[in-house]
Amino acid sequence: MINRSRNGFHTAPMSKQEIIKWLKEEDPRRLEELWRWADIVREASVGPEIHLRAIIEISNYCRRACGYCGINCHNNEVDRYRLSEEQILNSVRQVADDGFRTVVLQSGEDYGFSVQMIDNLIRKIKSQTGLAVTLSLGEREKSELRQWKLAGADRYLLKIETSNPQLFNRIHPMQSSSWSNRLEMLHFLMDLGFEIGSGIMVGIPGQTYEDLADDLLTFWELDIDMLGIGPFIPHPLTALGQNNYSAFKDQTPNTEITAHKVNALARVFCPDSNIPTTTALATLNKTNGRILGLQRGANVIMPNMTPIEYRPLYQIYPGRVCLDESGKQLIKAIHQTVKSLGRVISDDIGMSRNYLKRTGKKIAI
Ligand code: 5AD
Numbered sequence: 001m002i003n004r005s006r007n008g009f010h011t012a013p014m015s016k017q018e019i020i021k022w023l024k025e026e027d028p029r030r031l032e033e034l035w036r037w038a039d040i041v042r043e044a045s046v047g048p049e050i051h052l053r054a055i056i057e058i059s060n061y062c063r064r065a066c067g068y069c070g071i072n073c074h075n076n077e078v079d080r081y082r083l084s085e086e087q088i089l090n091s092v093r094q095v096a097d098d099g100f101r102t103v104v105l106q107s108g109e110d111y112g113f114s115v116q117m118i119d120n121l122i123r124k125i126k127s128q129t130g131l132a133v134t135l136s137l138g139e140r141e142k143s144e145l146r147q148w149k150l151a152g153a154d155r156y157l158l159k160i161e162t163s164n165p166q167l168f169n170r171i172h173p174m175q176s177s178s179w180s181n182r183l184e185m186l187h188f189l190m191d192l193g194f195e196i197g198s199g200i201m202v203g204i205p206g207q208t209y210e211d212l213a214d215d216l217l218t219f220w221e222l223d224i225d226m227l228g229i230g231p232f233i234p235h236p237l238t239a240l241g242q243n244n245y246s247a248f249k250d251q252t253p254n255t256e257i258t259a260h261k262v263n264a265l266a267r268v269f270c271p272d273s274n275i276p277t278t279t280a281l282a283t284l285n286k287t288n289g290r291i292l293g294l295q296r297g298a299n300v301i302m303p304n305m306t307p308i309e310y311r312p313l314y315q316i317y318p319g320r321v322c323l324d325e326s327g328k329q330l331i332k333a334i335h336q337t338v339k340s341l342g343r344v345i346s347d348d349i350g351m352s353r354n355y356l357k358r359t360g361k362k363i364a365i
Helices: 016-024 028-045 085-097 115-129 142-151 165-171 179-192 209-222 256-269 279-284 289-295 327-340 353-359
Strands: 049-052 054-059 102-107 132-136 155-157 195-202 226-231
Touching (some): 016 209, 016 256, 028 256, 049 327, 054 085, 085 115, 102 115, 102 155, 115 132, 115 142, 142 179, 165 179, 179 195, 195 209, 195 256, 209 256, 226 256, 256 289, 289 327
Parallel strands (some): 054 102, 102 132, 132 155
8 A cells, every 4th residue: 555645644545566466357247346436436535426528639740759659750641630720610610509518629739730830729618608627638738738728728638648657668669759848748737727637548568567556556646636547459550569478578558448447447546536438448359339338437528529531630549430430329328328328418617627626627517
C-alpha cells in the first residue's frame, strides 16, 4: 500500500500484487465478481448517468513520431487535413443541435493551429453554443495552455500511454517529448484549474503486468478526473505494427478481456472519475464492446462526430468503428444501448465528480 501523495492519508484500494492477480485471472466466475465490483462502485459514485462527448478530429497533422500511431509524422501515406474555423464551428453547432453538452477538439500535435486560432475557437464555441470544451491537442507550451484556460476551455486530455518511463521512451522514438514532461504538464493543467484526463494503452509490446499495476497506482496518486483506457491495436505502417510479441517477458496481451480488466480496476481505483468506453474497445468487439465497457465501470461514451469525409483520414489504428455512420444514426444507436442497460443519458455538462471533490467545488447537477 502506498500513501496518496496529493491528499495525505488514504491508502490505495489494493496492493500491486493484488492488481497483478486480477490482471492474470482467467476464472470466469472470479471475473464476474470483478465486473460486478466495478459496476457497484460506478453506481455508488457516479450513478446511472452516461455522459456523451462529441469528438471532432480537427486535424491529422502531427509533429510526433509515436511508434504505435498511424498518423505519426513519418507516415507519408496519410492525406493530411486541417479543418477551417468555419468547418469546426459548423460541426460544433451541429453537435449542440444533436443534444451534446460537451465537445472534444482532438488533433495530432499540430502547430498549424496557433495559440490564437484555438483561443478564438474556444471563445466562439462558448458564446455560440455554451458547450463544455475539452481540448486534446497534445503537448503544448504552458503559456498556450494558460491562454486557452482563460479563453474558457474546461478540460484537457493528455495520455501518458504508460507509467513506465523506459517503455514510454521506447514507443516514442526520436521525440523531444519525455514521460516526465507529460506528467509535469498534467500537474500544470491541474494547477490552472482544468479537469484533467489521461490514459494508457493495454498490451503495448514490451508492457508487463507490473507496468499495468503501476499505471493504476499512478492514476490513483494523480487524482485524475478522466481516464481513457483502450487496447493497443497494431497499425501496419508504424514501428510497433510488426512487433513480435513473444519476444517479451511477462508481456500483457492486447486483448479485449485484458482491457476490460484494466477498465474495471480503474473504476475501483478512481471511483469518481469519468471513464469512457473507448472506441478501441468497440473496435475489438463491434457487436457489444461498447456495452460491455459500460457494464464494467465506464460512464462516458465519446462518439466520433468529425465530418464524415474526414473520418477515414484519422486512422490512428486500423478498423476503427463508426467511420460511416451519420451523427443521427450514431445517437439513435447510443440511446438504444443506454436504454437497454437501464441507464440514462445525462442532460448536464457532466463535470467529473472527482474534479468537484478535488477542487472543493459544490457538487451541482
Ligand atoms: N492502438 C490503440 N490506441 C492507439 N492510440 C494511438 N494509436 C493507437 C493504436 N495503434 C491512442 C493512444 C493515443 C490516442 C490518440 O489514441 O492512446 O493517445
